Amino acid sequence: MAEDEFKTIDNYKMYASQVFEFAIEKEIITKNPMDGVKIPKREDQFIVVQSKEGEKRNFWEKAEIKKFLEIVKTNYPFSDYCMFHLFIYTGARKGEVLALNRNDIDFKNKTLRLNKTLYYDKDNGYMFLTSKTFASRRLISLDDTTLGLLRKLIAGQNNGNVTHIHLKDDPNKDKLLFSRFDGHPLRIAYPNDKLDEIIRIYNLHSITVHGLRHTHASLLFEAGATIKEVQERLGHSDIKMTMNIYTHVTKTVKELTASRFEKFMESNDEVTEPEDALHEQNK
Incomplete structure (x- = not known):
């Protein structure tokens, strides 16, 4: 098919x-x-193939992420910086990020609600659709850096007024986080076009917006997250999708695995036999 x-x-x-x-x-x-x-998934979605040397990778390493974010922070509007930061730090889908409004952020509990996606239909224009699966409708945790950026973004939209950020009666609670000057949603292709532009101008390794999601997952694995934790954060209904990403973890993880083994073998620590350990406890 x-x-x-x-x-x-x-x-x-x-x-x-x-x-x-x-x-x-x-x-x-x-x-x-x-x-x-x-x-039903296509057969190739169930085949897990280890990345080969020279094969195009659709994700960034940590150093590449830092370089990219610094470029955007220095040379592009703050809203663009926040948008790409969210892609990288949450692993959210493009449509999910473009559909976010202020009411989706819980600053007190440090969470972000992802339950809808921006969709464009040539006959009906832009629509906000409820996420397709139960797994896609999720609440994820946010780090302090991301929360700080979101506060600054909202304050800028309020002309510096942060009074309503924590209030349930915020008159702008349904306002989109990322929109055009007239308040309408961004073009769905906007993140793609902007990412391609930055990669071309600054000669970065080429990836797609979806690759930023892959990047988030890969670095979660590098940080020690379990497959189940990554599955829930990304909103995968099928764990096989998460497993496919797991096989493409960054080279840093692979190198660390070998390094840990080497350090263990070179250490002078002796393994204590169970009988010896029991004897020591009974002394």
Whole structure:
């Protein structure tokens, strides 16, 4: 089956899910039957292939991320810097980030709600659709640096006024975090175009916006996160998707694994036999 056919089926499922979500809101039904529906994956999505030397990688190493963020911070609008920071530090999908509003941020509990995506239809224009699967609708934790950037972004949009940032009655709570000057959503292709521009101008390793999501996952693994933790943070309904990323962890992880083994073998520490340990405890 062609890739376009898979995308069409995926869209049909998304539209059907929206109908059932509306029925739930109207208390016609209590559960969305589409939550349990899984679209068959292409065979190549189940084949885990180890990265080969020279194969194009669609993610960045930590040093490349730092260089990229410094370039954006120095040479581009603050909103662009915040947008790319969110991609890298949350692993959220492009449509999820573009659909974020202020009400999705809980500064007190340090969380970000991801439950919708920005979609463009040529007949109906921009729409905010509920995320397709239960796993996609999630609450993720935010670090202090990211929260600080979001506070600054919102304060800038409020002309320096931070009074309403923590208030539930914020009159702008439904305002998009990232939008055009007139308040309309950004073009869905905007992050792609901006990323391509920066990569071209500053001669960076070429990756896609989706590659930023891959980057986040890879670095989570490098930091010691479990497969289950990464699956939940990325909103993967199928753990095989997370496993595919796990096999493409950064070269730093691979080098650290060998380094740890080498250090262990070179250490002078002796392994204590169980009987000896018990004897020591009974002294």
